[in-house]
Each structure stands twice: as structure tokens, then as C-alpha cells.
Amino acid sequence: MRSGFAPLLGIVLLAGIGALAWGTEGFRVVTSDGARRLQIEERPAPVPQARLIDQDGAAFSLRDYRGKTLLVEFIYTRCPWLCSVLGDEFQRLSTLARAGSFGSEVDLLSISFDPQHDDRQALALYGERYGAIAPRWRVAVPADRRSLASLLRSFGVVVIPDGMGGFIHDGAVFLVNPSGRLARVLDAEASPQQVSEVLRSASR
Amino acid sequence: MGPPKKRQMLAAGALWAALWLPPLRGLLEHDMTLHMLAQLPLLIGIGYALAAALRSSEPRSLVEADWLGIPGLLAVVFATSFWMLPRMLDRALAEPLFDLAKFLSLPLFAGVPLALSWRRMPPLGRAFIWANFIPKLGAIGGLYLGAPIRLCAYYRLDQQAAAGRALVITATTLGALWFLAAFFGWPPRQAVGRAPPCRRWHRGA
Numbered sequence: 583m584r585s586g587f588a589p590l591l592g593i594v595l596l597a598g599i600g601a602l603a604w605g606t607e608g609f610r611v612v613t614s615d616g617a618r619r620l621q622i623e624e625r626p627a628p629v630p631q632a633r634l635i636d637q638d639g640a641a642f643s644l645r646d647y648r649g650k651t652l653l654v655e656f657i658y659t660r661c662p663w664l665c666s667v668l669g670d671e672f673q674r675l676s677t678l679a680r681a682g683s684f685g686s687e688v689d690l691l692s693i694s695f696d697p698q699h700d701d702r703q704a705l706a707l708y709g710e711r712y713g714a715i716a717p718r719w720r721v722a723v724p725a726d727r728r729s730l731a732s733l734l735r736s737f738g739v740v741v742i743p744d745g746m747g748g749f750i751h752d753g754a755v756f757l758v759n760p761s762g763r764l765a766r767v768l769d770a771e772a773s774p775q776q777v778s779e780v781l782r783s784a785s786r
Numbered sequence: 787m788g789p790p791k792k793r794q795m796l797a798a799g800a801l802w803a804a805l806w807l808p809p810l811r812g813l814l815e816h817d818m819t820l821h822m823l824a825q826l827p828l829l830i831g832i833g834y835a836l837a838a839a840l841r842s843s844e845p846r847s848l849v850e851a852d853w854l855g856i857p858g859l860l861a862v863v864f865a866t867s868f869w870m871l872p873r874m875l876d877r878a879l880a881e882p883l884f885d886l887a888k889f890l891s892l893p894l895f896a897g898v899p900l901a902l903s904w905r906r907m908p909p910l911g912r913a914f915i916w917a918n919f920i921p922k923l924g925a926i927g928g929l930y931l932g933a934p935i936r937l938c939a940y941y942r943l944d945q946q947a948a949a950g951r952a953l954v955i956t957a958t959t960l961g962a963l964w965f966l967a968a969f970f971g972w973p974p975r976q977a978v979g980r981a982p983p984c985r986r987w988h989r990g991a
Contacts, residue, residue: 586851594857598864605871614876614939740876740939750942 615752618738619767622756626763630736632729634693634722637705637714641725644691644733645762651688651781652758653768656739656751658696659708659721664753668692669712671755675777676712676719684781686760690719693733695741696749697723737764757781791839798835801828806889815879818941818949823956826869829889833897844902854911858903865895870926872937879940913968920961927953 694700724730757766930950
């Protein structure tokens with residue numbers, strides 16, 4: 583063994599393992615989606631003061647939901663795949679919420695990230711398809727570009743073109759707790775029981 | 787430094803700049819296969835070419851400290867693993883600062899040590915690295931090929947499957963070449979990892 587070997591090896595190991603640990607949040611996640619979930623659960627951040635307009639043309643803000651639990655999904659109304667799964671899931675949650683199954687007041691919000699196509703009429707049609715009635719279930723678009731950007735950024739939603747004129751996006755359902763913080767990410771496929779359990783624990 | 791070496795360094799520098807400029811950078815990063823199998827290897831190649839040109843002026847202390855090339859090749863493993871994390875592929879796309887970090891760290895911490903340390907690694911060590919690297923590449927490819935969910939937020943599922951397929955093909959090709967090189971001495975050894983005699987090691991110095 584030569585001089586300087588041990589220090590150099592030590593530096594490489596320390597820097598290398600350190601970088602990998604940092605990049606994987608302590609060897610817990612390898613995807614951005616995993617990192618986002620972890621971050622939301624461990625450090626719930628306040629939702630932005632974004633302005634939105636719902637299917638009835640009413641303007642509102644995410645901050646208006648203070649004191650209530652809010653479930654948020656991101657959609658675009660022309661979406662042929664994921665949004666219909668998300669829509670069904672939201673419909674089920676809406677039924678449960680109206681029946682008072684969650685023990686606290688839960689509102690729903692479907693946010694479109696496609697303001698170019700999703701005008702008030704498109705939102706209203708989407709709402710009708712799933713039985714969404716404002717204000718308990720709003721289908722809305724951000725009022726301006728800045729609101730859209732800040733919503734996507736703070737919820738960690740990435741939208742990419744699907745190459746056929748539509749979009750690919752993730753199918754997460756986000757839970758905003760009564761103090762206005764983004765506290766949990768739920769899978770679209772989660773069973774109602776699982777969802778109500780998470781709701782009960784996270785809205786406290 | 788002779789003119790060929792100077793030319794090699796200039797070419798590496800020019801390629802580095804070209805890869806960083808938006809048309810080529812956007813083109814390569816737009817597609818997961820090109821990102822993983824063209825851009826990342828090219829960045830490593832740039833560091834390799836630069837270090838290979840400067841090899842003769844390598845400081846003596848580094849030659850001593852990089853015993854058998856072990857620290858250097860460990861750096862290669864860490865740097866390449868880090869930038870192959872799906873999360874880091876995403877961040878390189880989303881945050882220009884991360885992309886810059888990738889453009890600096892891959893040549894520096896993967897390309898340069900590959901050029902300097904690989905020669906110091908004894909044949910058995912090289913064989914060990916090949917025998918680990920090739921199946922791992924194939925396994926990652928298989929994972930991407932069969933994954934029902936997207937691992938990167940910025941790439942579509944079909945792009946991910948295509949990248950997986952390309953990784954599997956690369957691993958298979960490398961495996962076949964390595965096999966031929968190891969057992970039949972073909973193609974000429976320089977083509978696969980270059981295995982000089984390593985006299986110093988055999989003498990046990």
C-alpha cells in the first residue's frame with residue numbers, strides 16, 4: 583500500500599456515500615415522486631395563495647379552505663386515461679364525504695392544468711360527468727399563469743406532453759389539512775378505507 | 787505536449803461546450819435513452835479524453851495515493867450511480883444548476899479517474915468490474931423495461947421502456963464483446979478496456 587492511499591480512499595468513500603445518501607434522502611427514495619411524498623409528509627408546507635375560478639365562474643383561493651380538510655387532484659378535462667380513474671376515485675370520495683364518513687368536513691377540488699382548453703364550459707361538463715357540485719367539489723382552473731405555475735411547483739406536479747396533443751401527469755390525490763398545509767399524498771388506487779384512515783390521522 | 791494531444795483536448799472541450807448548448811442539450815435530454823446512453827457516456831468520455839491527454843503530467847503523489855486504481859474507480863462508481871438515479875435525471879432536467887453540476891462532475895469524477903485509474907487496476911480487478919458492471923446494467927435495463935409505473939417525472943412510460951431496452955442491448959453487446967475479448971482475444975484488446983501487461987503488478991513491486 584502506498585502513502586496517501588488511505589486518506590484518498592476515505593475522501594472518496596465519504597464524498598460518494600454522502601452524495602448518494604443526500605440524493606436518496608438517506609437511501610429511502612430513488613424517484614422524484616418518492617422524494618416529494620417524503621418531503622410532504624415530513625415537512626408539510628403551506629399551500630400557495632393561488633387564485634382559481636370554478637365551474638360556476640366563481641373566483642376563490644386555496645386559503646379559503648382554512649379549517650377544512652381539502653382533497654386536491656390535478657386533471658385536464660380532455661384526459662382519456664388517468665383523469666377518468668382519478669374522477670371515479672374523487673366521485674367515491676365525494677360520496678363518502680357527503681355521508682360524513684371521514685368524521686370531519688372534507689371538500690374536494692379538481693384543478694385543471696390546461697387553461698387553454700378548459701374554459702368554464704369544459705369544467706362544467708367535467709363536473710357533470712362525475713357529479714361535482716360546487717363548492718363541496720369544485721372543478722377549477724388557475725386564474726392566471728402565475729397561479730398555475732405556483733400550484734404545480736408547490737404540489738410538485740410535473741406535466742409533460744404525451745406526444746398526441748394531450749398530457750401525461752401523475753395520479754396523486756393531495757391532502758391539505760385544516761391549517762392549510764399540504765400534508766399527505768394518496769394514491770388514486772387506494773381503497774376508501776385506506777383513504778379514510780389517512781384522512782382521519784392527517785386532518786387532526 | 788504534442789499537437790495530437792492538444793487537438794484531443796480541444797476536441798473534448800469543443801464537444802463539452804456543444805453538449806451544453808441548448809439545441810444539443812435539449813435534444814439529448816428530451817429523450818430518456820439519449821440522456822442515459824448518449825449524453826452521460828459522452829460526458830464521461832470528455833473527461834477521459836482530457837485526462838488521457840494530460841496523463842504524462844499526472845502528479846506523482848496522485849499515482850501513489852490511487853493505489854491499484856481503487857479510489858479512482860470507486861469515484862467512477864459513485865459519480866455514475868448518482869447521476870443514474872431517476873430522481874437525478876429529473877432534477878438535471880428541471881434545474882439548470884443541477885445540470886451544470888452533472889456536466890462538471892461526470893467528466894471530473896467519472897471520466898478523469900477512468901482514464902487514470904483503470905490502467906492501474908490489475909487484470910483481475912478489471913475483470914471483477916466488468917463482471918459486475920455488465921449484469922447490473924442489464925438488470926437496470928430490465929427493471930426499466932418492465933416497470934408498470936414511470937420512474938422519472940419527465941419521461942413517458944414508453945420512453946422509459948425504450949431506455950430499458952437500449953440498456954439491455956448495450957449490456958448484452960458489452961457482455962458478448964467482453965466474453966470474446968476474455969476468451970478469444972477478439973476484438974483486439976484495445977477495443978474493450980485495454981489490458982496492458984501490468985508488469986509492475988506481476989513483479990509484485
